[in-house]
Amino acid sequence: MSDAALIDRSVMVVGEGADARGAASALSDAGYAVVAVPHPAKNGDGSARPGQRIASVQGHVGRFRVQLEGASEATVGVGAIVLALGNRRLPTDLPRPQGTLLPVLTPASWVARVHDDLAVEYRVVWARRRVIVLLDYPESTPKETAAEALRAISDVVELAHPEVCVYYRDLQVDTHSLERLARRTRELGVVYCRYDKLELSFEDDHLVVSSEEGQRVGDVLVVAERIAAPAAAPELAEELGILLGDDGLLQDVNMRYVSGSQTVRRGVYVVGRCHLDADAETQAADLQRLLGEIVELLGRESLPLPDEYADVSSEECVRCLTCIRTCPHQAVELRSTDDVTAAYVVPEACWGCGMCVANCPVRAISLVGAEHLVKQEVV
Amino acid sequence: MIVAERKPIPEILDMVRHAASVAVVGCDTCVAICMAGGTKEVAVLSAALRLAAKREGREQLITEACVERQCEEEFNEPLVDLLATHELVLSMACGVGVQTLAEQYPSAIVYPALNTRFMGRPEELGTWSERCLGCGNCVLHKFGGVCPITRCSKNLLNGPCGGSEDGKCEVDPDLPCAWQLIYDRLAAIGQLERLWEVEPPKDWTTSRDGGPRKVVREDIVP
């Protein structure tokens, strides 16, 4: 069961962006064999894009068997699976007539444009520009995205001194960093304008914004992108038996809060923007945390065991499948030993939560201490 | 499988209150799987009965037991001492198990703790719904695997009735219209032309209406 020779110490990294490359490279540097699976999301019409995808995942931590489809079919054995799909940034929909010359930029592209222009000394151009920054349109802007916008404002205003007005509806400056940014930008002359209803009128090369406070004209419009979960998130979550957060990102909010890089299924981890979207420092710390988890998992003679895990009595089991359906951690399977089929809890995959114990209608399951691990033959 | 549910406890208490000793006997087959009468439920009901007795100031001996399958006499044999020493047997099996115990032990007083509901399947954990009412003449091949007897509120064999709305039954809007399901299923398997076949009025003699039924395999009877 926890036989060292049977543990696969390679790691599968799923994703095709910077997060996946970073994770694969860090794991490889740490000495782990890495299997990279790009898993590109399907096209809108359901057709597959080129590149290897996960078709199914069997087994459990230390002994996953992943069936791949795509360029070539293969079944790969890995000890852990790391999801590093990144996320998507979607432009906010604006009712913009064709042909308008008004620049509509994301905060990041705005900063880049200013830097480029300053490199060729277009400071004076920017100093004359009236910039409208639009937040919470049409839905509330998440805090991280708002923070990014405020950081961009603060960068640009320090460098190029344009006239900036921020239109917002719900912006809650209830974290220190957001509060600091808002205060700093105000000191630099940025105007903050709260609105309930907003009307945007796009002219040839400028924008007229009407709100309860009055009208304002802008020569540049900056709108934050929306962060969306990677397109492949729902299908992967279902395939792996893990949960998505309320925002669709690849990790239940509880797990983000209590366990960082882990998902509800032992051996399946998330790293990077597919589970949290923050600044570079936080993302770097996230990657370090993942490495720590992998070393903790695969770096010893045998796989770590929970303090307590569930043990099913195969004589009592009536194969009602309740424990398999109840377990939030995908730790229970049906197993046949000597012609007896019964539910079996994989100790290394168990979290010791006891939900199966509470739900078993024939009381066939009990929680046992890790020292009770009995060696059985692996079928 | 057979799906049952526990009777309301006040009703059970009315049955057993007067007895000095009660053997609560469960079954670990169908009723365990539908969480009504297995080992766990026996423990829960027994705890409730003990608490009720204490609360009402009564002395009552409650003993728990559970057998693999209460409709088989062999599994019930070990119960003989228990039944002899307890005034009442409260069976947590389906109606079949209750009657088997009663037939096997004619001097025992066997009461049912469950209401046996139907033959059905689990839809998701904790939810079971009816699929078969044992009409004795299965015509599922004609209806794409959806039973119009069980699942149509009007038992129509030549439906639909035309009263459904958005695929929901007009008799009970929580139910899907069985004939919508039949149509969709037949379409999916390319057998829509079956709907043109007129089904004659059902012969109900093979069902409950023909009286208690028996199945005999002559080749197996010793």
Added chain:
Amino acid sequence: MTQGPDTSPMVLIGCQRSAGAALERLAVEGRALPEHVEWRSVSCGGSIDELMILEAFESGAERVLVVSCAAGACRSVVGGERAKARTEAARSVLQEIGFEEWRLRYETMAPNMGVDLLRWIDELKAPAEQSVGDA
């Protein structure tokens, strides 16, 4: 009309990460559970079932307080919801045999809410009776 403290036996069933952790912190501060409260710990709220609660009453408790982590804090995600659902199942059985509703209470908590825990324990008693002519 004031009520004196209720010292009839109580059982506290809670998960290690919520109530258990809180009790450890209280102990460090020199505060303990009142003597009439018996502490029964489980690893996760999800493992609490109605039988555990009924057995607590059978063992002599007159009141039972069930505590688990809040919905957003359970490592097994659904442990708190399961604990709540099973507590309600126990409550329904208890009501069918005539137990008053107030005797069973369910709360969620974090480890830093030891003070709340002690307060719930104090509050778990029969609702104050109105006497005739009470101002």
